[in-house]
Amino acid sequence: MDFQFHNALTRGKEAFAPRDPSHLRMYVCGPTVYDLAHLGNARPVVVFDVLARLLRREFPRVTYVRNITDVDDKINARSRESGEPISAITARTTADFHRDMAALGTLPPDVEPTATGHIAEMIALIEKLIANGHAYAAEGHVLFSVPSFGEYGKLSGRSPEDLLAGARIDVAPYKRDAGDFVLWKPSDDTTPGWNSPWGYGRPGWHIECSAMAWKHLGEEFDIHGGGHDLIFPHHENEVAQSVCAFPGTGYARFWLHNGMLLVDGEKMSKSLGNFLTVRDILARGPWAGEAFRLLLLKTHYRQALDFSYERLDEAKAELDDYYAFLSRGIAAEEGEESKALAAWVLEPLADDLNTPLALARLRDVLTLGNVAAIGGSATAALSRLGRSEAPTAGQVVAAIAEAASVLGLPAADPKVWRQGGADDAAEIEAAIEARIAARKARNWAEADRIRDDLIAKGILLEDGPKGTTWRRA
Numbered sequence: 001m002d003f004q005f006h007n008a009l010t011r012g013k014e015a016f017a018p019r020d021p022s023h024l025r026m027y028v029c030g031p032t033v034y035d036l037a038h039l040g041n042a043r044p045v046v047v048f049d050v051l052a053r054l055l056r057r058e059f060p061r062v063t064y065v066r067n068i069t070d071v072d073d074k075i076n077a078r079s080r081e082s083g084e085p086i087s088a089i090t091a092r093t094t095a096d097f098h099r100d101m102a103a104l105g106t107l108p109p110d111v112e113p114t115a116t117g118h119i120a121e122m123i124a125l126i127e128k129l130i131a132n133g134h135a136y137a138a139e140g141h142v143l144f145s146v147p148s149f150g151e152y153g154k155l156s157g158r159s160p161e162d163l164l165a166g167a168r169i170d171v172a173p174y175k176r177d178a179g180d181f182v183l184w185k186p187s188d189d190t191t192p193g194w195n196s197p198w199g200y201g202r203p204g205w206h207i208e209c210s211a212m213a214w215k216h217l218g219e220e221f222d223i224h225g226g227g228h229d230l231i232f233p234h235h236e237n238e239v240a241q242s243v244c245a246f247p248g249t250g251y252a253r254f255w256l257h258n259g260m261l262l263v264d265g266e267k268m269s270k271s272l273g274n275f276l277t278v279r280d281i282l283a284r285g286p287w288a289g290e291a292f293r294l295l296l297l298k299t300h301y302r303q304a305l306d307f308s309y310e311r312l313d314e315a316k317a318e319l320d321d322y323y324a325f326l327s328r329g330i331a332a333e334e335g336e337e338s339k340a341l342a343a344w345v346l347e348p349l350a351d352d353l354n355t356p357l358a359l360a361r362l363r364d365v366l367t368l369g370n371v372a373a374i375g376g377s378a379t380a381a382l383s384r385l386g387r388s389e390a391p392t393a394g395q396v397v398a399a400i401a402e403a404a405s406v407l408g409l410p411a412a413d414p415k416v417w418r419q420g421g422a423d424d425a426a427e428i429e430a431a432i433e434a435r436i437a438a439r440k441a442r443n444w445a446e447a448d449r450i451r452d453d454l455i456a457k458g459i460l461l462e463d464g465p466k467g468t469t470w471r472r473a
């Protein structure tokens with residue numbers, strides 16, 4: 001595959017290859033663990049999960065690092081409000097994050113460093129910055145000197161003058177320059193802290209990512225990802241710190257940013273009442289995690305994405321179509337043909353992760369499978385595929401499975417999906433057994449009563465040559 005990604009550094013699409021073809025390195029900013037993940041938090045996790053899966057398929061070794069920010073003033077504030085100890089908040093929120101992201105079909109990153117586990121690296125980086133003349137200590141703080149770095153603003157496209165415009169209000173007296181940002185700040189006995197050459201204190205947010213990326217990926221690496229809202233100041237400051245700590249290096253070579261997530265056309269906010277957590281979505285049903293994943297991937301990652309429950313239901317209906325086909329029990333036929341079909345589906349991902357086109361092609365492959373299994377016209381799908389002969393249904397089953405290993409869907413057990421992943425399955429199976437027994441005893445009235453009962457509960461029975469199967473309406 002020839003990869004091209006939009007690189008924020010150059011503001012255009014560029015051919016991508018890892019510096020070391022035997023080891024691709026990628027870093028993505030992870031959550032600050034003080035509250036449940038909201039829908040906007042989930043988007044980069046799903047987007048970069050697809051990217052990591054794609055890259056792992058192509059390169060022999062991929063190290064994907066996504067951190068946990070577990071020291072931050074938002075966490076301290078939450079602890080003060082609720083009285084819950086900081087360690088309890090971060091442990092619980094990290095576990096919630098893992099559970100929610102797993103429900104969206106995302107795989108864990110290869111390394112998930114915590115900020116509190118990398119204080120020594122942060123102190124070492126800050127010492128380098130002071131030694132190199134890019135940082136200074138003042139009143140228990142250490143500040144990065146923005147004017148000391150001529151390339152500051154290159155990533156975000158903002159000039160140091162722009163940056164100062166917003167910062168004029170209430171500039172701390174210990175700053176030499178209004179745009180200088182905090183690398184280290186003093187702690188008291190109400191805030192977490194560590195001993196350092198500058199006194200008891202804690203790191204600023206930006207230095208955390210520079211230190212964790214350095215520890216796990218080295219001074220330079222291939223891809224840095226995150227939400228578009230992080231470009232400034234967070235990513236700009238990461239670049240400044242890392243490039244100034246290691247002169248002559250460039251930190252990340254490619255910067256990929258996902259667009260924002262709206263709800264019903266508006267920016268999500270607690271005051272508008274449209275603030276949704278991943279938990280809110282998952283509560284809709286066992287299908288909701290995968291449907292939300294599909295919804296996310298149907299929009300290109302760089303575009304703004306508009307969430308609505310209507311779109312979530314549409315995504316579910318689309319997945320229903322895949323599972324209706326897959327639940328036919330057709331055996332997968334793996335081989336050249338299925339590989340070619342899967343490659344056709346996945347090919348657009350190499351072009352700046354074009355998930356909408358990959359999903360449209362997957363849909364075409366499904367159509368071909370349905371035509372092979374039950375008949376119908378495959379003309380349009382075949383012409384897009386650029387061939388005249390249709391694959392077999394078994395080849396389609398194998399191709400869908402291979403594409404799913406990168407897209408992360410459809411990934412459920414078709415039977416469990418169609419039965420709604422419910423816990424009343426045993427009860428329903430028992431009712432079906434009772435109906436079979438009634439029919440054997442030629443007690444038609446009883447058999448019909450059981451069937452009508454099940455229909456009333458939204459359970460549809462399908463009598464076929466292999467016996468009776470059921471699904472939810």
Ligand SMILES: [Zn+2]
Pocket residue numbers: 028029030209234
């Ligand atoms: Zn970061």
